[in-house]
Amino acid sequence: MLTKSNVLTFQNISQCYLGLQSDKVAAMTAGELVLIRFETDSEKTATPTMLLSEPTYTEHIGVVVNKGEPDLKNAINAAIKKIDESGQLTQIYDKWMGKDSIYKLTRTFKVEPVNGAH
16 A cells, blocks of 8 residues: 555654654554553644554453463453443443543443453
């Protein structure tokens, strides 16, 4: 799709963002929360940025448990299910990533137990 692109690498994400601000690069990729933070901060500058509506990749987050610990895995699944069903998980999400945070994200995922790695 971007066959004539010249991909650059930077030492860290902050340097990459500085490259975007100084027109050394036309776009950058990073984790969603980092990009939202950069987009929000850029709104206060003469060169605001915009975040594409579709992600270039999706990162799944989970908990790693030793295979020999089925009771621990079951306890973790039960605890997460309990706070999800009570509404507490949504409250926590809203505080740190949702409507009450700087990110203003809407929770679109559901909690489900996973039995093994992909």
